[in-house]
Amino acid sequence: MSSSAIKSSNVVWHESAVTRGDRERLKSHKGVVLWFTGLSGAGKSTLAHAVEEACFNRACHTYVLDGDNVRHGLCGDLGFTAQDRTENIRRIGEMSKLFVDAGVIVLTAFISPFRDDRERVRKLMPEGDFLEIYCKSSLERCEERDVKGLYRRARAGEIPEFTGISSPYEEPLNPELTVNTGEWSIEKSAAAVLRLLEDRGILRPCERV
């Protein structure tokens, strides 16, 4: 912790600061953002929650940001035009940066279709704080699953600017990890992410859960 003194007319108030390093030492793991990107239905949110559960079982402090808790709140004023999507990702990026500074392993699950938007988030943070995880699943596979019925509605023209149908998805060029969510089991997918966290020194290695 660092401190400095502010002298007012009658009392001395010390400015103290608990640092990210202090918080990370308290928790025995580092803060990081795991940025899951991929088509709707590729399994981003499900994978993020599975990784969160595995981290929690190791007493790590995690938080998942996804459409459920962000789209109705912080970004409730934004729609799905290219401009609004960019602002949506910017805000999520800025918020993620603060969660990382708080020492949390933050897992974000958003389509985040545009390469430039993702790169801007990466550049907000020190090298190594942003790990891009591409949840790879073919459009055919995602459309075949169509868990929420969104593809059917998009094909029927009921949802404009739908990624993969009427709006592009730009694949990551150099993600820290590609998970073939369209082919792999959830166990295999989550294990690949945990291995990444160990390799990067975010988590300490332990027996596989």
Next chain:
Amino acid sequence: MSSSAIKSSNVVWHESAVTRGDRERLKSHKGVVLWFTGLSGAGKSTLAHAVEEACFNRACHTYVLDGDNVRHGLCGDLGFTAQDRTENIRRIGEMSKLFVDAGVIVLTAFISPFRDDRERVRKLMPEGDFLEIYCKSSLERCEERDVKGLYRRARAGEIPEFTGISSPYEEPLNPELTVNTGEWSIEKSAAAVLRLLEDRGILRPCERV
């Protein structure tokens, strides 16, 4: 933790969720937002950091949101008109809500001059998650300190819509706590906030630090 199964064409993906309660049990303290409000120079940020340090010394997980980490990032696109101030507080409120859900003791230090804006944030959260702490210091005292030289510039007309000079500050009507930061020492002020946290069951009582 709760879980439900999603059945796709070939693999079963379980949807798991680590809850706020899980995180709070892991940390042995509750999540809450301590919303410090008051004039510029009333000592909000200094007090927030002092409380954070005391909480950290009890192994609690805290995070301070203030102008330093929010105004250049998440709210970097906003100015100081009434409309922009309202949007600023809305975003900080929504973000705080997510930090609380993550089980963190989040301390916000913003002038937040308008009663309606603060009430909107309070209503975002379940009862008891939002504790309003009024950092009370007379305009004269704040202006006399003028740590950042802002009052001098505001009086010279260089800063428009400056709270207390050319824009109103609406005092809290029923704050959970009023701290007379204009008169009290930092130790007395921080102790009052810690006592509130104990009384509300956020922290477990222990010997005074």
